[in-house]
Amino acid sequence: MPLSEYEQRVLEQMERALESDDPRLATTLQRSRRRSPLRFVLAGLGVVLGLLLLVVGVSANQTWLGVVGFVLMFAGVATVFAAPRAKGPQGTVRADGSVAPHTPSSRTARPAKAKSGGGFMARLEERWDRRRDQGR
Template identity: 50%
Template sequence: MPLSEHEQRLLEQMERALSADDPKFASAMKGSRHGRAARRRLLIGIAAVVVGLVLLIIGASTSQIWLGAGGFIVMLAGTIWAFSPARGTTGAAAGQPPTAGAPRPPRTGKPRRSGSFMERLEQRWDRRRGQW
């Protein structure tokens, strides 16, 4: 059942208000081209894994080692294809943690406190007890 004109206007007003209040959340909730591309990559990768598995089974059942090895390579390539980010996206943009060799961005906010973990917990406990 389609929305009436009044309901469509209300929906557009709510979308504009959301975009004005929290643009980061609004952009995350919008359907993006990146999401469709990632879904398509995943589906192609799954199809390649299935084709590779079929080739592997056929190669093993007919004792043709080259066909089984090719099936394994197709499965491996499909897995890599499905879980690797598309060109032009970085790990941070794709929602993945940065790689181990990448330099960390500088820390912002509170400076790191000295002392061991237990010492800091004891200090926090003492501060809380002093407030009551």
């Protein structure tokens, strides 16, 4: 069921508010997470090999082999669900092409917000009420 024009406008306003309030979170949510098929193949092989070692270790009464098999299976499953690492140098690129690590001063400074008595949920409710009142 498609959204109405009003719902689309409200959604766009919420997106813009998110981008202005927390640009780092907005870029994280917009970024697509591409995972290599090789990652899944290797993880699957690890799980199958780990299961095989576990069964052989139990049947041969070799506890250490069963433990190695279990660890290998666990590592295969963890590899599938782990977030991919960022590629390339991390930090601020200087004019000469070198990369400097991030420091708090190199990030864009955000103005300090005055703390309200209710915290995060109170601010959300207050903003919601303001938007609802603007729509009238």
